[in-house]
Amino acid sequence: FAHHEYTSLDQGRGSLSQQNSLDPSAFERANYTETIASYVARHTT
Structure with missing residues (x-):
C-alpha cells in the first residue's frame, strides 16, 4: 500500500x-x- 501512497x-x-x-x-x-472458478477448483477431482 505504501507504493500507492495510501495512508x-x-x-x-x-x-x-x-x-x-x-x-x-x-x-x-x-x-x-x-468465485465460480475457486469453487470448481476446490470441488473437482
Whole structure:
C-alpha cells in the first residue's frame, strides 16, 4: 500500500471497491467468475 501512497488500509480498500470502479457491472462479473472458478477448483477431482 505504501507504493500507492495510501495512508490507511481503509483508503486502499475504498480505492478497490465496486462503488469506486469505472464499470461496477464488470467488477461484479469478475468477482462472480473468480468465485465460480475457486469453487470448481476446490470441488473437482
